[in-house]
Amino acid sequence: MKDTIPLGRFAGVRIGLHWSVAGIVALVAVGLGVYWLPVAFPGHAPVAYALGGAVSAVLLVCSVLAHELAHSVVARRNGVVVEGITLWLLGGVARLRGEARTAGADFRIAVVGPASSAVLALVFGVGGWMAVRLGADELIVAVLGYLAVLNAVVAVFNLVPAAPLDGGRVLRSALWALTGDRFRAAVWSAWAGRGFGFLLIVAGLAEVLGRSTGGLWLVLVGLFIVNMASAEERQARIGVALAGISVGDVMSSPVETVEARQSVEQFFRDAVVSHRHSAFPVLDEHGQLRGLVTLQHLREVPVEVRGGTALGQVACPVEKIAVAEPGEPLALVLPRMTQTSRGRILVCSAGELRGIISPSDVARVLSDHSLTATLPAGADLTWEPETRPPPSDWWFPGQQRPR
Numbered sequence: 001m002k003d004t005i006p007l008g009r010f011a012g013v014r015i016g017l018h019w020s021v022a023g024i025v026a027l028v029a030v031g032l033g034v035y036w037l038p039v040a041f042p043g044h045a046p047v048a049y050a051l052g053g054a055v056s057a058v059l060l061v062c063s064v065l066a067h068e069l070a071h072s073v074v075a076r077r078n079g080v081v082v083e084g085i086t087l088w089l090l091g092g093v094a095r096l097r098g099e100a101r102t103a104g105a106d107f108r109i110a111v112v113g114p115a116s117s118a119v120l121a122l123v124f125g126v127g128g129w130m131a132v133r134l135g136a137d138e139l140i141v142a143v144l145g146y147l148a149v150l151n152a153v154v155a156v157f158n159l160v161p162a163a164p165l166d167g168g169r170v171l172r173s174a175l176w177a178l179t180g181d182r183f184r185a186a187v188w189s190a191w192a193g194r195g196f197g198f199l200l201i202v203a204g205l206a207e208v209l210g211r212s213t214g215g216l217w218l219v220l221v222g223l224f225i226v227n228m229a230s231a232e233e234r235q236a237r238i239g240v241a242l243a244g245i246s247v248g249d250v251m252s253s254p255v256e257t258v259e260a261r262q263s264v265e266q267f268f269r270d271a272v273v274s275h276r277h278s279a280f281p282v283l284d285e286h287g288q289l290r291g292l293v294t295l296q297h298l299r300e301v302p303v304e305v306r307g308g309t310a311l312g313q314v315a316c317p318v319e320k321i322a323v324a325e326p327g328e329p330l331a332l333v334l335p336r337m338t339q340t341s342r343g344r345i346l347v348c349s350a351g352e353l354r355g356i357i358s359p360s361d362v363a364r365v366l367s368d369h370s371l372t373a374t375l376p377a378g379a380d381l382t383w384e385p386e387t388r389p390p391p392s393d394w395w396f397p398g399q400q401r402p403r
């Protein structure tokens with residue numbers, strides 16, 4: 001989900017809209033403004049219904065945003081980097097980089113989403129009750145009631161103990177705390193997720209056969225959950241297979257480095273023949289790390305400018321390189337490989353460069369564990385984005401629409 005319209009930052013978190021969010025806004029606005037409100041509360045001006053529908057749609061999207069922000073803020077407090085939030089057709093996604101370090105953090109990051117939806121349901125509910133007491137227009141009461149019910153539905157639905165729903169994360173954290181094995185816990189909660197997804201598909205198809213188009217939404221959400229749960233299971237299985245293997249076990253060490261001042265032409269003429277690797281940390285004259293170059297990218301430098309181009313100029317800058325410590329579990333640092341287009345992880349400890357991990361190092365370990373089939377072919381391992389489990393949330397538009 002990359003094609004997003006940036007909305008700016010809130011509480012330090014980047015927020016974007018995927019174009020598909022327009023579909024859900026339209027569905028809610030039309031569902032309420034054209035169908036439900038005029039039928040349930042006749043006698044108002046058409047513009048009042050349209051306004052009610054539009055305000056409901058916008059506040060619903062804001063509610064989902066609040067839910068995702070809650071995940072994001074708690075994730076950051078627990079040391080997990082948040083890439084941003086994307087709002088789309090089926091709700092929202094808070095994209096987290098990396099995983100919680102403890103079962104407790106995993107639990108907190110997951111449970112705060114439904115908790116915030118429950119609080120919103122309460123706020124809208126109390127607002128509706130006060131609107132009644134103050135004798136406000138019935139359309140205002142209806143909109144507040146709709147938002148209270150929908151936020152309650154979001155809270156309850158996302159608490160179903162099935163990955164990738166928040167409840168699946170809660171289940172995973174509980175199993176993790178009980179067994180001490182985060183990856184096995186993730187496999188089990190992914191199984192629950194697949195089962196729940198299939199259940200939704202069957203329920204949706206039954207509704208469609210009963211001539212209700214609402215079933216199509218269930219089928220769509222069910223398919224999505226099955227897909228996400230399967231991807232999570234694949235990743236968790238890699239984690240199970242790599243249990244006990246640390247970064248230090250697979251890294252190439254010592255690391256072959258190159259000098260930032262050296263030209264690309266000189267590099268190809270003198271050095272590349274003697275080097276066995278395909279990626280090289282770039283050091284300045286003081287021995288400080290300045291970046292990383294790969295053969296693949298150096299070959300893209302046009303031959304005629306290679307003489308006048310220093311390695312330091314074309315290196316991937318330090319802040320964009322993924323870094324790990326030798327003692328970290330390999331399975332946990334693998335997702336970091338996609339953070340840079342270079343696909344390498346530098347291993348440092350106490351500020352010193354200790355080693356480097358390339359996709360082929362990882363592929364070798366995985367093949368030792370008969371896991372080659374789960375990886376794409378080719379030298380560069382591209383960690384599929386969908387194998388990184390973002391907390392995802394779903395909600396049902398038009399729940400309140402009359403049948």
Ligand SMILES: [Zn+2]
Nearest residue numbers: 113166391393
């Ligand atoms: Zn959530």
